[in-house]
Amino acid sequence: MDAANDTRQRIITAAQELIYTRSYNEVGVQEICDHANVKKGSFYHFFPSKRDLALAVLDQSQAFMHETIIKKSFLDDIPPLARIERFFTTIYEFHKQVKENTGRIFGCPFGNFGCEMSTQDEDIRSKVDNILSTSEKPFVKALTEAVERGDLPAIDTAATARAIFAYVEGIMLYAKTCNDPELIRELGKRALQLAVPVNMQ
Amino acid sequence: MDAANDTRQRIITAAQELIYTRSYNEVGVQEICDHANVKKGSFYHFFPSKRDLALAVLDQSQAFMHETIIKKSFLDDIPPLARIERFFTTIYEFHKQVKENTGRIFGCPFGNFGCEMSTQDEDIRSKVDNILSTSEKPFVKALTEAVERGDLPAIDTAATARAIFAYVEGIMLYAKTCNDPELIRELGKRALQLAVPVNMQ
DNA sequence: CTTGACATTGACCGAACGGTCAACTAGGGT
DNA sequence: ACCCTAGTTGACCGTTCGGTCAATGTCAAG
Structure with missing residues (x-):
């Protein structure tokens, strides 16, 4: 056992x-x-099959990300919006370190799986879908806190969190394809700009 | 011949x-x-090999995107920022149609390639890298025009275009993984929020 | 000491992989 | 009539793919 x-x-x-x-x-x-x-x-x-292993790998990756990146970034020792900024510096430092060790940026494990497998395996697709949704939650929480504190005007925090995390995925894909961790830092600076009132017509 | x-x-x-x-x-x-x-x-x-075919496919996909999406979206019959908004409605309508025909969202062909192959084949990686850079150019042009017209304050148009296109890639990855074209429309609305002055510190 | 459940092993399966090659065909230029 | 080049074909290569299975090993509970 x-x-x-x-x-x-x-x-x-x-x-x-x-x-x-x-x-x-x-x-x-x-x-x-x-x-x-x-x-x-x-x-x-x-x-029972290779794809069942893939599902287990996704679970483990999600747990790993939560332990090493989410928990650290979203500690409430600093204001909520600063936590979101810290999230980007955390993943920047992580991937910068990986690049130093391996010479490569490997992107987001969930984005990678989603890209490769979404049209091939429905179970994997929905699992990644679910992981993405779950990953938005700490952003929702931080944004909601920020609104409550008056750091942000009243906004749709769920939609904003989704936009920010989609931006995260895009940044990671860019960083991987350009093999350049600096993109995470540079592009990450703009993430909070996605959190503005819904006007914009 | x-x-x-x-x-x-x-x-x-x-x-x-x-x-x-x-x-x-x-x-x-x-x-x-x-x-x-x-x-x-x-x-x-x-x-000579399957990967050489991949490079040719990338060329053709780039040409296809330019003819069917870029040209149409960035026609100068409307103000520059409206062209960027039109880009999002264009890709939204494209993928909505694909979903109606096939039941699936397949994402961005370049993002897909970049995700899958960047760590495996350097030639493919650099080709995708190059395509992404090229794809930013119409955005740079529109943003520059917008600044000249006074629609936007003075900003770093190249960095902004890159941020917007990274966001595009993230949106496409999300739409693919959630298999939902509506995400393109909903998330796309916020793209122009990535274009604000560099203060923010 | 026996039993049964779980773990491990290596041989094996048919199918598919990317890629090679010699033989053949077609057509235009000289 | 000849040749040369480019295009086409199908048989074939070794390797790897995901997956199966019967035999064997291990070990704790009864």
Whole structure:
């Protein structure tokens, strides 16, 4: 049971890393197993198929992001809008570090999955869809707090959070394609401009 | 020469459609050839490898976007900022139509390629990078005109155009993952908010 | 000591992958 | 009539793909 969990966990972690740095279709089950020191026969003891592994990887990536990026960024030790700004500096520093270590920007794991798989696998699509929605929540909370404090006028915080997070995804895609972490910092500065009253006709 | 061009063209067009609606790694050379009514042996007479086809597909997709979306959106029959708004309604209507026909949103062909291939193939990455830069130009032009007309204060038009187009990519990724064209319309409304003076500090 | 549930292994499956190649066809220039 | 080039074809290459399975190992509960 212990060793089992460990094997399963090693598979997920290996897959997470390989798929994130390459792509779902570029990485085979065999390679994942090699990387996790597991025989392929064992793989199918824990996962009925490769796509079920993908779903598990998404769960783990979401948990990872929450622990390392969301929690840190949205701590309420600073004003709510400053937390959103801190979110961008956090992901900037994260990807800058990754680039120093690997020479590459790999983008957003959820955006990557969504881009590659949304038209191919409905379960993966809806899981990514759900993760994106969940990811908007800390932004909604921060924006709502900002409105309550009077830092922002009354706005549609849910729609604004969605716009900001869509912008995040666009920034990450740009940073990946240009392989330049500085884009995260530079473009991130403008994120809060997406939070203005709904006038604009 | 005529028939040759035609064969080559059919291959590119078939690949463009298949890769756009699925993904590069999901679509094999054989399937592309079947779709184009070409034998696989012929394929390698025109393309040294599958990735060279990908580069040709990117060229054709860029030309397609320029002819069908950019030209139409950025006609100078209306004020410059209205052209940017028209760009969003154009892509909204395009993808709404695609969804009606196919039930799916397939996102941005360049964003898709960039997401899937940037870490795998440097030539493809830099080609997509270049296409993104080129795509910013009509936005730069419109923004510059808007500044000249006094519709906007003096801003960094290049940086603003980049922010807006990154937002476009994020919107397209969101629309694809949520499979909902309405997101393009709703989120697109806020694009011009990314064009404000650089203060904000 | 036995049983049963879970874990592990390696051999194996058919299909598909990207890519190669020699043979053949077609057509225009000399 | 000849050749040369470009285009076409189908058989074929080794490799990898996702997935299956029966046999074996492990170990804790009864």
